[in-house]
Amino acid sequence: MSRTIHSDDAPLLEIDNLHTHFETETGTVRAVDGISFTVDRGETVCLVGESGSGKSVTSESITRLFHSPPGKIVEGDVRFDGESVTALDESELQSIRGGRIGYVFQNPQGALNPVYTAGQQIVEAIDLHHDVSSAEARDRAIDLLDRVGIPEAATRVDDYPHEFSGGMKQRVVIAMALACEPDLLVADEPTTALDVTIQSQILDLLRELQDEMEMSILLVTHDLGVVAEIADRVVVMYGGKVMERGGVYDVFETPKHPYTRALLDCLPGRGDAMEPISGSPPDPLDPPSGCRFHPRCPHATADCRQGEQPPEVEIERGLEASCLFYQSGYDADELGDWSYEGAGGGARR
Ligand SMILES: Nc1ncnc2c1ncn2[C@@H]1O[C@H](COP(=O)(O)OP(=O)(O)OP(=O)(O)O)[C@@H](O)[C@H]1O
Ligand code: NI
Incomplete structure (x- = not known):
């Protein structure tokens, strides 16, 4: 079977400042509001975050699976194997879907x-x-x-x-x-509807087939246990924005963003919370100013409530977070000690 392999090492999938909005009667839903990340060849990237954070819309944006109208990519670009797919027409997209990009959904x-x-x-x-x-x-x-x-x-x-x-x-x-x-398998909550035993069998299966077929996987899930089992890298979304992204070990052991920490604290055996994060996710019709997580963040200051979502800062190699405390002039130590080392994240590598 022929397979075009680009000679360079460019990522297989590049999402660059993507904005996908829905025009509704009540206003503009900013489902995905300026996110960037990449998926390398042969790699598994997990998109995580609470319900409504924009994970599914992100995965649908790759080949524009949503109805348009109301959905529209209003800004940014999606590149697949070095080529922009945002400009392709429906028939060209159709040949990519179920071709070089395969989809598996929850149901x-x-x-x-x-x-x-x-x-x-x-x-x-x-x-x-x-x-x-x-x-x-x-x-x-x-x-x-x-x-x-x-x-x-x-x-x-x-x-x-x-x-x-x-x-x-x-x-x-x-x-x-x-x-x-496919070169890329996009799986949106593929095991959520299944019982736990079947779930882990299917995850094992995906991993095996990935090694066999040298395929990349973009997996959407709100289940951090699944992430620990299968991800190479993690992208943490909240309110249509990326809060943090990095290698699965780094994110699980030394999360940088208060939102990531709050999510991880919900995992059994981690933190003391083990219950959902208090408060509710932002209204996508009217998101808060500043950091989208500030209304629920225990560390939020007046500065966190102002302006735009802070730009992502690379804190360690390959680990980026969008939190004001990591910008120059602020002190990340005020966030306290966040290390989970030895806590048994269960991450694969
Ligand atoms: N067709 C649509 N019309 C209007 N709003 C939409 C549409 N599709 C999605 N949205 C909105 O976009 C936002 C992001 O939805 P999305 O389905 O991507 O969330 P998610 O992170 O996948 O959540 P879940 O974990 O529940 O699947 C939500 O506020 C949702 O209501
Ligand atoms: Ni979803």
């Missing part, structure tokens, strides 16, 4: 057509992008079902979606997404 039901067998749907995904005979496509579909861990794949290939359990259905969806050998 496998929505991704499968009840009147076609698993095999027919995988074959269709293969046919869309590869010129193979129908016998070859069917063989490949069986092989994929086998690789995603469906027992007796050669018979199951002819089963309809309703004949699979929830966990098996999600495996079929993953097989469909992998059918085109």
